[in-house]
Amino acid sequence: MRLFFCVLALLTATAAQAASLDKIEPANWWVGMKRPTVELMVYGKDIAKAKVTLAPHAGVSLVKAEALESPDYLFVTLAIAPKTKAGELDLAFEVAGQHFDRHYPLLARAPGSAMRQGFSQKDVIYLITPDRFANGDPGNDDVKGYGDKANRRLPGGRHGGDLKGVMDHLDYLEKLGVTQLWLNPVVENAMASYSYHGYSATDFYRVDPRFGANADYRALSQAAKARGMGLIIDVVLNHIGSNHPWVKDLPSQDWLNGTRFHPTNHRRETLHDPHVAASDRAQFNDGWFVPSMPDLNQRNPHLATYLIQNSIWWVEYAGLSGIRIDTWSYSDQAFLAQWSAALMNEYPHLNMVGEEWSTNAAITSYWQRGNHPKDGYVSNLPSLMDFPLQEALIKGLTEPETWNSGISMLYQALANDFLYSAPNNLVVFADNHDMARVMTQLQGDRALWQMAMTFILTTRGIPQIFYGTELAMDPKSSDHGVLRADFPGGWPGDKVNAFTGTGLDGGQRQALGFMQKLLNWRKTAPAISGRLVHYVPQDGVYSYFRLSPAQQVMVVMNKNDKAQTLDLGRFAELKGHQLGHEVLSGNTYSLTGTLTVPAKTAWVLELK
Structure with a gap:
């Protein structure tokens, strides 16, 4: 009996010490990519000790297998020649007498994948917080093994919206007139609470099961494309969620910027300030947003490669039309140049927009491709979110009229376009998921809301509207959980259903009709891609x-509480035009002599 227990103990100890191979990321790659290598992150107990072999496959070679400080990660680099054929690679891992064989798929690319066209001035981007748009599959509201259970009564909780909910309402979005869908991140956020927003990733390669599956995300992209709409992915390069497996088992000690919370100072100026204290700059880049969002150190070359490949993987896998990058400048500056160059090299016509939340156009413009700043930094990022213009819009419509305030703020903001290499490629917006809704910012003034939306949809740049803006939603709060309110009609039993029109009040119907008319006019208006003269x-x-x-179009915005009469002799662009057809009302006006514009009104006049 004693011998039996000794043998049992020995077997138990051996089993406890056994190596494993649990995951390889990315799970597949493609032939015909411009990037000549792919680095596989192999994860499993003691896998770093493994000897790796690759069975012969024409055009593919094993470059190296590299271990870092953790015994549980191995980084395997494969070189893939340009004319390699699709197929399966046979990889073998041997560690401590154990053998793990894996078939690694090399897939063929979709025709024309490399030359995909990104979003442009012709488009309108519709921003959706998936958890709050529509609940297409109540069966995935709560998933075994995941906390943060669904609770619609909790503003910061999960409400049950998902990818199927978006898919189910593509008819509505097509009729509305939008042409690009930007979803807040849909990758796994296995956090204990406040996980619905998607910005605390715990798995970069997996759609959160409460939203659906990877295949659902790809199916949404394909269904949208069939209706003339693209899909833009929201990526986070700067941080992860504190429940990410990396936090408990770091591949290397420098994988994160510190292992304990130390806050960022949010001072973007430190990257550009010629007088900056080095410690202030380091705190901006390396500090954490909150304790639950550990900050990634992209100076680690393996992490940099991982993030680059992940973005390429999603574009290729899901057939995406663009990328929105969260907290752009918080990541390492050299890495951002490397990341954007890699994406643009792979997809020359893709569009990517960075979130640089600064209202200083000098700071925003620094990051745009082709800007040639004094420090010699070379960015490859095509587009930025135009926060300076958003601030000017709200101030311009709400502050008193003086020689240097009021609506002249719009003129002044656009006059700063000399700072940008491509101002027409900036993304313009009245609000988004991180700020009070535009109706709230405009103190509930519907006339000013209509002026704001007319401006966003007719000025230079690529317009973005936040879900529910077409209904003039006004939760009267800047709390994130409240302003990201559930879209009416997205849940069974909703008394108001914007998808069908049931229960909408007069103001909501008017707002929706206005937006549908202007958005669909914009689809057929070549002038919106033309030159701006103001x-x-x-x-x-x-x-x-x-x-x-x-086509030539004139837009007139009268912010005043009373009608204003314009002397049309001032506008050289009216030469040869006698009439103006107002797009929204259908009225036609004479363009000789003067034009009287009603109070708090924006007119869009097609010149005849």
């Missing part, structure tokens, strides 16, 4: 033109 505002009235060979 005039210095006078007496609270701002006038500008969008000009293309095929």
Whole structure:
């Protein structure tokens, strides 16, 4: 009996010490990519000690297998020649007498994948917080093994919206007139609470099962494409969620910027300030947002490669039309140049927009591709979110009219376009998921809301609207959980259903009809991709033109509480035009002599 227990103890100890191979990321790659190598992150107990072999496969070679400080990660680099054929690679891992064989798929790319067209001025981006848009599959509201259970009564909780909910309402979005869908991150956020927003990743390669599966995300992209809409992914390069497996088992000690919370100072200026204290700059880049979001150190070359490959993988896997990058400048500056160069090299016509939340155009413009700043930094990022113009819009419509305030703020903001290499490629918006809704910012003034949306949809740049803005949603709060309110009609039993029109009040119907008309007009208006010419505002009235060979449009914004009469002799662009067809009302106006514009009104006039 004693011998039996000794043998049992020995077997138990051996089993406890056994190596394993649990995961390989990315789970597949493609032939025909411009990137000549792929680095596999192999994870499993003591896998770092493994000897790796690759069975012969024409065009593919094993470059190296590299271990870092953790015994549980191994980084395997494969070189893939340009004319390699699709197929399965046979990889073998041997560690301590154990053998693990894995078939690694090398897939063929979809036709034209490398030349995919990104979003442009012709598009309108519709921003969706998936958890709050529509619950297409109540069966995935709560998933075994995941905390943060669904609770619609909790503003910061999960409400049950998912990918199927978006898929189910593509008819509505197509009729609305939007052409690109940007979803807040849908990758796994296995956090104990406040996980619905998606910005605390715990698995970069897996859609959170409460939203659906990877295949659902790809199916959404394909279904949207069939309706003339693209899908933009929201990626986070700067941080992860504190429940990410890396936190408990770091591949290397420098994988994170510190292992304990130390806050960022959020001072973007430190990257550009010629007088900056080095410690302030380091705190901006290496500090954490909150204790639950550990900050990634992209200076580690293996982490940099992992993040680059992950972004390429999602674009290729899901057939995406663009990328939105969260907290752009918080990541390492050299890495950002490397990451953006790799993506643009793989997809020359892809568009990518970075979130640099600064209202200083000098800081925002620094990051745009082709800007050639004094320090010699080379960025490859095509687009930025135009936060300076968003601030100017709200101030311009809410502050008193003086020679240097009020609606002239819009003119001044656009006059700063000389700072940008490509101002027409900036993404313009009135609100987003991180700020009070535009109706709230405009104190519930529907006339000003209509002026704001007219401006966003007719000025230079690529418009983005936040879900529910088409209904003039006004939760009267800047609390994130409240402003990201459930879209009416997205849940069974909702008394108001914007998808069908049931229960909408008069104001909501008017707002939706206005947005549908302007958005669908925009689809057929070549002028919105044309040149912008604007005039210095006078007496609270701002006038500008969008000009293309095929169409000329004049926009007039009268912010005043009373009608204003314009002397049309001021506008050289009206030469040869006698009439203006107002897009929204359908009325036609004479463009000779003067034009009287009603109070708090924006007109969009097609010149005849």
